[in-house]
Amino acid sequence: MIFNRIKILRAENDWTQADLAEKLNISRQAIISIEKYKYAPSLELAFKIAKVFNVSINEVFQYKEDKNDK
Template sequence: MIKNHLKVLRAKKNWTQEELAKKVGISRQAVISIEKYKYTPSLELAFKLAKAFEVDINQVFDPEEEIE
């Protein structure tokens, strides 16, 4: 599973999981699952998350670092 930086990016924006979920059109539970590596988002959702944070997708998801 590819490492993500959702929690760190949310903290920088002072967003709750609920706020992020509303911005990208998913449930709070989905945000929790992505942060805990229980769910891998689709490519479309990954781009929506990057857009919400106003960063490149590689700043949200690190393809060089995998979680086992």
Template sequence: MIKNRIKVLRAERDWTQADLADYVGISRQAVISIEKYKYTPSLDLAFSIAKAFDVDINEVFKQEDDMNE
């Protein structure tokens, strides 16, 4: 599963879901779906989201293993 920190990054910047959607050219519903893990963004969209926050993509998205260690 790909985890994300979009909600946290938005809160740090005082952005709404609509603000982020406008920055990256998607709908607010798409932002909601990504935040709730109902939709995994394409690589292009993931990079666009990271660019909107002005951070490395690894600060926004992280792959989590389903295996217990």
């Protein structure tokens, strides 16, 4: 499963979901879905998210192997 730190990074920057959505030119609903792990962003969007926070993609997204993946 891919985990993300978007909610944490938003809080550190004092951004709302709407603020981030506007910066990325996507809907607020998309941000909600990504934060709740209901939607995995495309690779392009993942890089854009990292760029708006000025961090590496590894600081936003992390893969953790699920027990069922083995």
